[in-house]
Amino acid sequence: DAKTTQPPSMDCAEGRAANLPCNHSTISGNEYVYWYRQIHSQGPQYIIHGLKNNETNEMASLIITEDRKSSTLILPHATLRDTAVYYCIVRPTRQMDSGSARQLTFGSGTQLTVLP
């Protein structure tokens, strides 16, 4: 799987957009970009994923550059409850049924702190 690089921490003012960058320069054509977050003492939460096109759901927007080497997760109106560690991971579009293939591996992620 392609390695991802994220800034270790970011701050954002409440009500403003939070833009979280991720570099995945070695991503291959058959790999998704996935975003999860983990709020303190809670389980990882799926946010969004995409392959080539930009994606939007009720939680966030995902902007993937045309060369697919980087992406940005956008939380349009950040709230205090969005304070969490955000993980960008790359996953193949197809996976074998073995544990090693199915394991979700989170890197260090970005600690987003939303300030009042």
Added chain:
Amino acid sequence: DARVTQTPRHKVTEMGQEVTMRCQPILGHNTVFWYRQTMMQGLELLAYFRNRAPLDDSGMPKDRFSAEMPDATLATLKIQPSEPRDSAVYFCASGIKQGALTDTQYFGPGTRLTVL
């Protein structure tokens, strides 16, 4: 809002006791994962089920851990006997896997286990 549920949320027990953790996957999901998370090791995949069949449990200590899916609405993880090194947060996740396509994993809130 469909969610993965886990019980108990917290468990404190003494070394040597049996511990049973339960998970109810999202209705209609056909894959179930058991993960363990510690500060030192991060997220580790313990077991993986598809259509209730255990496909990979290579991440589990076989002598003391066992995972089952008695039916499509219940997955269990048992530790017998428990040891202090088993102290961790145990997460269950579920997804829908179609053929070889990658599934999105949705996590439960976790069971925080402390073995004294």
